[in-house]
Amino acid sequence: MPIKKSDLYASIWKSCDELRGGMDASQYKDYVLTLLFLKYVSDKYAGDPSALLLIPNGSTFDDMVELKGNPEIGDKINKQIIAPIAEANDLRGVIDLTDFNDDEKRGTGKEKVNRLSNLIGIFQDANLDFGQNRAGDDDLLGDAYEYLMRNFATESGKSKGQFYTPSEVSRILAKVIGVESADSPSLTAYDPTAGSGSLILKVADEAPVDITIYGQEMDVATTALAKMNMVLHNRPEAVHDIMRGNTLADPKFTEQGSLKRFDFVVANPPFSYKAWTNGLDPENDPYNRFEGFGIPPSKNGDYAFLLHIVKSLKNTGTAAVILPHGVLFRGNAEGTIRKNLIERGYIKGIIGLPANLFYGTGIPACILVLDKEQAGSREGIFMIDGSEGYLKDGNKNR
Known part of the structure; x- marks a missing residue:
């Protein structure tokens, strides 16, 4: 039976209450989502030697439950639960970034033991049995991430919500690029600012065949989140095609000194990013990205x-x-770059979006639709004003 989102959200809320002491909202997600991931893969794959992921003996969620009350619970979660799963599935640097034995964040002595024990207890809820659940169209990690950002952005004072693209917007991007006509697994899709991976996963879900997906993300913790999201959506093969690094200064997907080229690209880059030249000399860009357009x-x-x-x-x-x-x-x-893009026929359309859709910013945004195949014969640009097409959801629009 599928997990009810209301049950999932209630558990996340309780989890955050347990974690409030030493952290702000931008740090809650790392612990809660890592635990959600461990619970999910344990419920789905433990005891099945042919499963997508191997859950070693002694590293299941039930084994974590046995640690409740143990004076060394934080260290044992790191070493007996997380480390073996990471090692067995080549997920080092992904699920082991969050330190459950961090005294500064978790407290010390009995305080830490009680907090971690209560946190595990929350995920013992019978309503959170992922054994029979398929992620399907539900972006479990992404939904949980969005929920955390929506509820704690004002508390944290430094929202990282820009790393999550709301599912409604992701769906629009996936549809306007025409991925529903994909007819071969050899086709590729790429997100150069992958965030939690929710956007590129939505593209993959819209395709009628299993296209190959790629992504790059600069933030360490968010890269790990994206990799976990791939596993939750039964795409473990994509884990190694989600790369960490600065896309502009150090693009990871190259071929013989040039950028790798893809059939479909979607992106929600950080708006008006001021430090984009860090590590990059635009005048001497090795990939010639600005040639013929302007810097x-x-x-x-x-x-x-x-x-x-x-x-x-x-x-x-x-x-x-x-x-x-x-x-x-x-x-x-x-203005010069825009003129050059239009003259080459690359811009197929513009969709105006409502203001206040994204976490971390309330400014209005648009979707630029690019199409190279028909560029030579393009005679106009379609424009859609979607600025009034929203519903109020608290202090955000959807």
Whole structure:
């Protein structure tokens, strides 16, 4: 029976109450989502030698339950539960980044023992049996991540919600690139700012065949989240195609010194990223991403990400990118780049989105739809005003 989201959210809320003492909201997610992952893979795969993931003896969630009350519970979770699963499934640097024995965050002595024991107890809830549940269309980690950001962004004062693309927006991007017409597993999709992986997974879900997906993410913890999300969606093969690093300065997907090219690209880059030139000399870009278009302003990376995407598209490829409205009308260097993109016919359409959709910013955004295959014969650009198409959801729009 599928997990009820209401049960999942209630458990997350209780978990965060247990964790409040030493951390702010931006850190809660690492512990809660790691524990959610461990519970999920244990329920799904423990005792099945042919399963997608191997859960070693002594490392199941039931074994974690046996640690409740143990004076060394934090150390044993790290070494007896997480480390063997990471080792057996080549997930080192993914699920072992969160330290359950961190005295600074978890407290010391009896306080730490009680907190971790209570945290495990919350996930013992009979309503959270993932054994018969398939992730299917439900982005369990992504939904949990969005829930955490929605409830704690104001508390934390430093929301990391920009790393999650709301599912409704992800669905639009997946549909406008035409991935539903994919007819071969050899087709590829790429997200250069992958965040939690929810967007590229939505693209894969829309495809009628199992296309190959790739992603790159700069944040260490968020890269781990994306890799866990791949496993939760029965795509463990994609774990090693989610890479960590700065996409602009150090793109991980290259072929013979050039950027690898993809059939489909989707992205929700950080809006107006000021530090986009860190580690990169745009005048001497080894991948020639700005050649023929112009170099974006040094303190605004919107067009830097867009030109990276253009260069990463095959000549028959399509892309959809979320960017702030400013890309449509800002002048100077950006005006020149925009003019060159339009003259080459690469911009197929523009969809205006409602304001206040994303966590971490309330500014209005748009979706730029790119299409290289029909660029030579393009005579116009379709425009859709979706700015009023939303529902209020607390202090956010959906």
